[in-house]
Amino acid sequence: MQVLDENGAVVKALPEFAKERTQIIELYRAMVLNRAFDAKAIALQRTGRLGTYASSLGQEAVAVGTAAAMAEDDVLLPSFRGHGSQLWRGVTMVELFQFWGGDERGNDFARPRQDFPVCIPVASHIPHAVGVALAMQMRGERRAAVCIFGDGATSKGDFYEALNIAGVWNLPVVFVINNNQWAISVPRSAQTAAETLAQKAIAAGLPGIQVDGNDVVAMRYSVEQALDRARADGGATLIEALTYRMGDHTTADDASRYRDDADVSHHWKLEPVARLRSYLQQAGLWTREDEESLLKECAKDVESAAQAYLDIPGRSPESIFDHLYYSLPAPLAAQRSAMLAEQIPDA
Numbered sequence: 001m002q003v004l005d006e007n008g009a010v011v012k013a014l015p016e017f018a019k020e021r022t023q024i025i026e027l028y029r030a031m032v033l034n035r036a037f038d039a040k041a042i043a044l045q046r047t048g049r050l051g052t053y054a055s056s057l058g059q060e061a062v063a064v065g066t067a068a069a070m071a072e073d074d075v076l077l078p079s080f081r082g083h084g085s086q087l088w089r090g091v092t093m094v095e096l097f098q099f100w101g102g103d104e105r106g107n108d109f110a111r112p113r114q115d116f117p118v119c120i121p122v123a124s125h126i127p128h129a130v131g132v133a134l135a136m137q138m139r140g141e142r143r144a145a146v147c148i149f150g151d152g153a154t155s156k157g158d159f160y161e162a163l164n165i166a167g168v169w170n171l172p173v174v175f176v177i178n179n180n181q182w183a184i185s186v187p188r189s190a191q192t193a194a195e196t197l198a199q200k201a202i203a204a205g206l207p208g209i210q211v212d213g214n215d216v217v218a219m220r221y222s223v224e225q226a227l228d229r230a231r232a233d234g235g236a237t238l239i240e241a242l243t244y245r246m247g248d249h250t251t252a253d254d255a256s257r258y259r260d261d262a263d264v265s266h267h268w269k270l271e272p273v274a275r276l277r278s279y280l281q282q283a284g285l286w287t288r289e290d291e292e293s294l295l296k297e298c299a300k301d302v303e304s305a306a307q308a309y310l311d312i313p314g315r316s317p318e319s320i321f322d323h324l325y326y327s328l329p330a331p332l333a334a335q336r337s338a339m340l341a342e343q344i345p346d347a
Contacts, residue, residue: 001222002212006270008278015221021285027068027216028280029294031060031273034084036298037093040306041083041100045251049310051102054080058214058246061272062178063148064088065219069227070146075136077116077129077147080250081178085148089115093305094312103315104323122183123149123156126175130162133173133236144172144230146223152183154200155191163204163238172230174223175238179213180245185258201238213241214272246271317343 003012017023038057044050056063063084070076070089078085083096090111098106099118107117116132119125129147136143153159154177166173177197181188194200201208207229211222219241226237244267248255255264280286321328321336328336 001209001218002215003217004215004275004279006275008275008282018217027064028276030064030084030088032294033298034060034087035273036302037083040302042251050100052250052252053100054250055247056081056083058271059178059180059243060084061216061219062213062241062243065216066146066148066176066223068220069223073143075114075132075145077125079119079149082148094308097306097309123153123158126158126162129173130166130171133171136172142231144174144227146174148176148178151177151179151188151197154197166236167204167206170235173236174226174230177240179240180243182245184249196240198238198240206236206238208238210240210242213243214270214275216272216276
């Protein structure tokens with residue numbers, strides 16, 4: 001499924017939302033903001049003010065297109081590259097900086113309250129999405145769960161088990177594979193002999209489609225179709241979004257050790273932000289002045305959020321125990337007491 005090719009040319013009839021200047025500009029702004037946030041997060045990590053961070057560079061259309069298709073009362077279950085989806089749905093940049101800075105209060109979203117926190121373990125949130133969808137079905141609700149994960153997750157048992165039960169129980173859930181071609185240092189070709197990841201839906205009795213994950217219009221349209229189907233008791237859908245991880249797996253990784261620079265350079269020609277900008281310019285919907293204004297606006301917003309995050313007082317060391325259990329088990333309670341006893345009072 002592709003609407004805009006790598007040059008921004010229209011190759012399939014535009015969906016109705018893409019004919020509205022306001023809506024298409026909103027998609028572009030969200031991707032630009034996602035990229036600006038990403039760059040600032042990496043800068044904060046490199047200067048010791050943020051923890052290990054997973055960049056979404058080059059994959060913005062998957063996150064933004066997916067979230068843009070969702071209704072407000074749908075539930076998002078993101079993995080660790082879902083910044084664009086979360087920002088679209090109302091999670092603030094300050095909250096995201098907090099989370100990646102090691103402060104769990106960042107997951108206490110002001111909105112959307114029912115969306116799940118970032119999932120760091122690979123694939124473990126896919127069965128959670130099935131559970132959410134089952135609850136919606138049992139309550140007779142016309143909404144759906146949306147779960148985004150990487151290509152590496154499709155090699156885990158969690159993935160197959162979740163797809164299987166989603167098919168058996170005809171659940172309202174949409175699975176989105178962010179196929180960025182790399183599971184840390186393992187290329188997609190070394191993970192599976194399947195010709196596509198989308199066809200893994202067949203064994204579960206689900207429809208599976210491939211989408212150009214660098215085309216935000218195709219992404220939004222495809223997820224919208226899947227969500228309409230889910231809410232109408234049509235069951236789950238598996239979407240494979242084809243994109244590319246332009247940066248390292250995380251800030252703890254060095255992709256140059258296992259990846260060819262020429263391959264990365266090739267994929268820069270396909271990336272989603274430049275593609276949509278080309279379309280907008282060709283359609284007469286975007287000017288150089290518009291671009292400069294947007295870049296300044298996004299930079300200002302990101303810098304303001306980063307400073308607000310840095311201004312938040314640090315947590316006390318014992319807070320590491322606060323959200324583990326409702327009632328702290330005795331061994332951990334003893335560790336907490338020992339930590340408090342060893343703390344040196346402020347001078």
